[in-house]
Amino acid sequence: MPIIINGRDAPVPADARVSLLDFVREHLELHGTKKGCNQGACGACTVLVDGERILSCLALAVQYDGREVTTVEGLADDGALHPLQQAFIDHDGFQCGYCTPGQICSAVGMAHEAARGVPSHVTDDLAATEIALDHDELRERMSGNLCRCGAHNGIVDAIAEVYAGAAA
Amino acid sequence: MSIADSRSTVPIVPQGWTPKAGSDPVLRAKRGLIGAQVSRLDGPLKVRGDARFAAEYVMEGMVYAALRYSTIARGRIAALDTGAAETAAGVVLVMTHRNAPRMAPPQLFLTAPRAAAGSNLPVMQDDSIHWNGEPVAVVLAETQEQADHAASLIEVAYESSTPRTFEEARAHPRTPDSLVGQPVEVLVGDAEAALADAPHSIDLTYRTPRHNHNAIEPHAVTLAWEGEDLIVHDASQGVKLHAWTLAQIFGIDEDQVHLTSPYVGGGFGGKTLWSHHVLGAAASKLAGRPVRVTLSREGVYRLVGGRTNTEQRVAIGADDDGRFTALIHTGISAMTPYNALAEQFTFPARHMYASETLKTDQQVVDMDMLANSFMRAPGESVGTFALESAIDELAVELDLDPIELRIRNEPDQDPSSGLPFSTRHLVEAWRAGAERFGWERRAAPGTRREGEWLVGMGCATATYPYHRFPGGVARLRLDKTGHATVEVPANDMGMGTSTTQTMVTAERLALPLERVTVAYGDSSFPGSMLAGGSGQTASIGGAVIAAQRALVEQLLAVVGDESPLAGLTADEVGSRDEGLCELADPNRWESYSQILERAGRDELTVVASASEPDETQAYSMHSTGAVFCEVQVNAVTGETRVHRLLGSYDCGRIINPKTAASQFRGGIIMGIGLALMEETEFDERTGRIMNPSLAEYHVPVHMDVPRIDVMWTDIADPYAPAGARGIGEIGITGVAAAIANAIYNATGRRVRDLPITLDKLL
Numbered sequence: 001m002p003i004i005i006n007g008r009d010a011p012v013p014a015d016a017r018v019s020l021l022d023f024v025r026e027h028l029e030l031h032g033t034k035k036g037c038n039q040g041a042c043g044a045c046t047v048l049v050d051g052e053r054i055l056s057c058l059a060l061a062v063q064y065d066g067r068e069v070t071t072v073e074g075l076a077d078d079g080a081l082h083p084l085q086q087a088f089i090d091h092d093g094f095q096c097g098y099c100t101p102g103q104i105c106s107a108v109g110m111a112h113e114a115a116r117g118v119p120s121h122v123t124d125d126l127a128a129t130e131i132a133l134d135h136d137e138l139r140e141r142m143s144g145n146l147c148r149c150g151a152h153n154g155i156v157d158a159i160a161e162v163y164a165g166a167a168a
Numbered sequence: 169m170s171i172a173d174s175r176s177t178v179p180i181v182p183q184g185w186t187p188k189a190g191s192d193p194v195l196r197a198k199r200g201l202i203g204a205q206v207s208r209l210d211g212p213l214k215v216r217g218d219a220r221f222a223a224e225y226v227m228e229g230m231v232y233a234a235l236r237y238s239t240i241a242r243g244r245i246a247a248l249d250t251g252a253a254e255t256a257a258g259v260v261l262v263m264t265h266r267n268a269p270r271m272a273p274p275q276l277f278l279t280a281p282r283a284a285a286g287s288n289l290p291v292m293q294d295d296s297i298h299w300n301g302e303p304v305a306v307v308l309a310e311t312q313e314q315a316d317h318a319a320s321l322i323e324v325a326y327e328s329s330t331p332r333t334f335e336e337a338r339a340h341p342r343t344p345d346s347l348v349g350q351p352v353e354v355l356v357g358d359a360e361a362a363l364a365d366a367p368h369s370i371d372l373t374y375r376t377p378r379h380n381h382n383a384i385e386p387h388a389v390t391l392a393w394e395g396e397d398l399i400v401h402d403a404s405q406g407v408k409l410h411a412w413t414l415a416q417i418f419g420i421d422e423d424q425v426h427l428t429s430p431y432v433g434g435g436f437g438g439k440t441l442w443s444h445h446v447l448g449a450a451a452s453k454l455a456g457r458p459v460r461v462t463l464s465r466e467g468v469y470r471l472v473g474g475r476t477n478t479e480q481r482v483a484i485g486a487d488d489d490g491r492f493t494a495l496i497h498t499g500i501s502a503m504t505p506y507n508a509l510a511e512q513f514t515f516p517a518r519h520m521y522a523s524e525t526l527k528t529d530q531q532v533v534d535m536d537m538l539a540n541s542f543m544r545a546p547g548e549s550v551g552t553f554a555l556e557s558a559i560d561e562l563a564v565e566l567d568l569d570p571i572e573l574r575i576r577n578e579p580d581q582d583p584s585s586g587l588p589f590s591t592r593h594l595v596e597a598w599r600a601g602a603e604r605f606g607w608e609r610r611a612a613p614g615t616r617r618e619g620e621w622l623v624g625m626g627c628a629t630a631t632y633p634y635h636r637f638p639g640g641v642a643r644l645r646l647d648k649t650g651h652a653t654v655e656v657p658a659n660d661m662g663m664g665t666s667t668t669q670t671m672v673t674a675e676r677l678a679l680p681l682e683r684v685t686v687a688y689g690d691s692s693f694p695g696s697m698l699a700g701g702s703g704q705t706a707s708i709g710g711a712v713i714a715a716q717r718a719l720v721e722q723l724l725a726v727v728g729d730e731s732p733l734a735g736l737t738a739d740e741v742g743s744r745d746e747g748l749c750e751l752a753d754p755n756r757w758e759s760y761s762q763i764l765e766r767a768g769r770d771e772l773t774v775v776a777s778a779s780e781p782d783e784t785q786a787y788s789m790h791s792t793g794a795v796f797c798e799v800q801v802n803a804v805t806g807e808t809r810v811h812r813l814l815g816s817y818d819c820g821r822i823i824n825p826k827t828a829a830s831q832f833r834g835g836i837i838m839g840i841g842l843a844l845m846e847e848t849e850f851d852e853r854t855g856r857i858m859n860p861s862l863a864e865y866h867v868p869v870h871m872d873v874p875r876i877d878v879m880w881t882d883i884a885d886p887y888a889p890a891g892a893r894g895i896g897e898i899g900i901t902g903v904a905a906a907i908a909n910a911i912y913n914a915t916g917r918r919v920r921d922l923p924i925t926l927d928k929l930l
Contacts, residue, residue, distance in 0.1 A: 004713075015311065017313040017317075018311075018313060022312060022313075025224070026311075026312065029226060030217075031220065031221070032216065032217020032218065032382070033215075033217065034221075034382040034385070034433070035223075035283070035386070035462070036386065036862070037384065037386075037861065037862045037863075038464060038465065039465065039467040039861060039862075039863065040863075041465075041719050041861060041863040042384060042862045044384055046450075062805035071217070072216065072217035072710040073216065073218075074218055075215060078409035081212065081215065081216070084314075085212075085216065086215075088211070089208070089211035089212065089215060090207065091205050091373070091411075092207065092208065092827065092829070092830045093217070093825075094211075094214055094662070094828050094832075095661075095662030095663065095664070095834060096383070096384070096385065096431075096432060096433045096434045096435075096662030096831055097210070097213075097214030097215075097219050097431065097433070097662065097901075098221065098383075098384045098385040098433030098434060099384045100214050100215055100217075101217040102326055104215065119483060120716045123748050135875075136871075138870075139870040139871045139873070140270035140870070143869040143870045143871045143872075144869075145870070146384060146862060146867060146869060147380055147384070148381075148383055148434050148436070148663050148838075149434055149830070149834045150268050150830070150833050150834030150835065150899075151830060151833075151834065152833075152836060152837060152868075152870050152873040153833055153873070153875060153876055154830065155870070156870065158785075159584035165794065
């Protein structure tokens with residue numbers, strides 16, 4: 001079975017060593033997904049697989065046949081920006097832009113996790129079915145996505161604008 | 169934050185400016201672009217993931233590189249077996265010192281106007297090893313996986329000698345030739361004698377560790393030879409410098425290196441010329457194939473130098489009123505014989521405080537390590553930690569508020585050079601910041617507790633010098649639709665340069681934002697620029713001013729007798745409403761389009777050089793600021809959390825508050841890392857960096873970063889283009905001291921060794 005990347009079928013690579021990250025970047029030339037550390041420490045390579053965020057540098061492409069992968073290129077609808085992409089611009093949630101695709105994909109997946117009650121380290125009520133994304137929840141859940149330019153305030157404000165109300 | 173709101177009724181911008189002329193005319197008649205909140209123009213591209221970085225260019229027939237790094241610090245390669253690698257699947261080339269082309273040593277940064285190398289060691293030219301991590305082989309293969317595997321098959325044996333440790337090397341310190349071109353020692357009076365006689369004094373030692381930049385984009389280069397020409401897609405802070413330095417190494421003309429770097433995934437001083445550039449180009453030459461080198465995260469630590477470690481002495485003598493009678497800042501840092509940066513941590517003491525006597529001096533010790541290099545505010549970042557911690561300690565000794573102590577020692581003129589300040593409104597920044605932060609609520613050390621958290625406030629001064637680099641040139645093209653394009657060999661690693669320069673240029677030419685394009689990041693553009701020293705904004709500004717003047721002269725030369733502008737000279741006109749007008753009678757106006765239309769010209773192009781940066785000879789020009797911090801320290805675990813931070817700055821005019829705030833915050837956040845978590849662990853026995861990864865080198869993450877408040881005086885510097893002094897580096901300065909001082913206020917404990925990890929507070 002092919003891997004479905006942003007709605008399009010892509011045949012799995014012949015070389016089993018190819019990571020999902022290198023597959024989208026080098027084989028499909030979808031360079032929006034970034035390589036920052038290639039060892040799961042920075043989050044720049046975050047993509048969505050069947051709606052859940054994963055680190056594509058720690059995933060072998062051959063394991064994802066038949067799965068639906070969404071990269072940053074697949075977020076925007078028909079050329080329009082995804083609301084979160086626009087919010088990143090409005091809140092200056094980036095400087096160099098290199099961690100940005102990972103931050104955005106991660107936030108989309110993170111919002112779904114909170115909405116279905118997945119707790120984090122700072123969640124008080126572990127039994128809650130839905131968790132409000134307050135400042136601490138949001139920062140804790142995004143802490144796997146490093147930003148070295150220091151756009152953290154803008155990133156958090158952008159995500160809060162789009163998701164904090166919805167999950168409350 | 170304040171946005172100046174004074175606007176003239178007739179928005180005319182006179183043109184032409186030199187440092188001697190006083191305030192840049194662009195500030196006199198504002199239409200509102202300077203100081204407006206403008207979102208970055210490259211934003212849509214970046215949030216879509218469409219901005220193309222160095223490792224994302226695809227070349228026909230391109231192969232991938234993998235590197236092998238030495239595992240000893242000092243010695244030579246005794247045996248090198250590349251047989252298995254050469255026959256591995258997909259391998260195109262294995263390059264070692266045995267077959268690498270002969271290349272000139274890279275020319276060190278600061279040793280020539282366009283030199284950009286972090287080290288002047290020859291690259292892979294013999295079997296000698298100088299640092300642990302030096303590349304010993306390069307493999308090129310059809311895929312990255314094949315290259316990585318083949319590189320692992322190379323067998324290397326070494327003859328190793330023991331590397332020097334810091335403790336051994338410090339027995340033989342040396343005085344560096346200069347501190348980034350400035351004298352190493354500054355003496356005013358006899359500071360040691362004054363210190364001994366002072367009724368109140370402190371004399372303390374502070375230590376800061378090695379740091380790495382850790383831009384999230386690893387260093388990468390995609391390149392190819394076309395005949396004797398080298399095409400390079402780079403991640404660079406200085407496109408012209410990289411092109412020139414590569415040309416020297418390969419013995420070709422600098423115009424034969426075609427280097428572009430439009431997007432850079434963070435730089436912070438690290439995206440200069442290192443051995444991966446040289447090895448990539450050399451291997452490409454040997455293989456006859458385009459090459460992409462993407463360093464692994466470990467590779468960045470092995471090949472790209474970071475900030476060195478420092479040991480600093482700060483001694484201050486004061487009279488009963490707290491006025492300084494002696495200020496001494498000296499110390500040592502680790503360095504190598506093959507680089508030029510001693511980390512000028514004694515610079516802030518030269519400019520910040522009035523003292524009857526002053527002594528600053530630095531020495532270095534040579535170690536067997538990767539050349540240390542520039543990292544955000546080299547010198548001032550770690551120097552302000554020591555100096556501003558010491559002032560806090562003196563304030564305790566004197567039982568004086570630390571802000572009051574600083575204000576009492578505010579100088580009237582530059583304490584070391586005697587030059588007048590261009591502008592200096594640090595006291596206003598202190599007062600405005602203290603009020604906004606609620607400084608008056610600060611309690612006595614160790615007295616404020618909320619549950620198991622001890623709470624404290626601290627403050628420190630921030631400072632960074634103004635730079636405008638010589639050699640700035642701009643090409644300015646105006647077409648008959650009234651669209652202006654500026655071409656400068658500048659770089660935007662996320663500072664917002666392209667956006668702010670579009671704003672300033674639009675203001676100068678009286679054009680709407682969308683009718684101005686600023687092109688950058690291309691070595692084919694004239695002149696030379698560097699995204700460093702917080703000097704790029706002023707450097708571009710100076711060049712565009714000159715280009716505008718040349719353009720106006722050209723326009724007036726072609727207006728013809730029918731034009732309302734006929735007969736006017738460049739000194740008599742200014743820009744207004746997408747055209748030029750007479751300054752004395754703004755009704756004598758004609759649009760750029762009309763001028764070009766009548767002249768039968770599709771476009772006019774001018775190239776002009778910036779005036780020499782004479783302003784820094786006549787004035788002491790420094791940005792300054794006051795940093796306030798509130799921390800919570802856990803009484804049980806020793807964990808420190810930064811709860812609130814405020815930076816109150818005096819940096820001249822702020823061109824774009826939106827991107828400027830991000831620059832300040834970004835620096836402050838790197839300062840949180842400097843204070844609390846960042847350290848490149850260096851094993852003295854082996855000379856090896858032990859934490860070459862983002863898992864083991866901790867940078868601040870979202871949970872470490874509180875809401876950060878920033879404000880500024882917004883008072884234009886009359887001797888800087890657009891009144892702006894540059895803001896890229898000042899944000900990191902002062903922060904580590906403010907946090908350390910807040911930790912003292914919370915706990916009553918002083919930590920003089922960075923980073924302030926939990927173990928140091930237990």
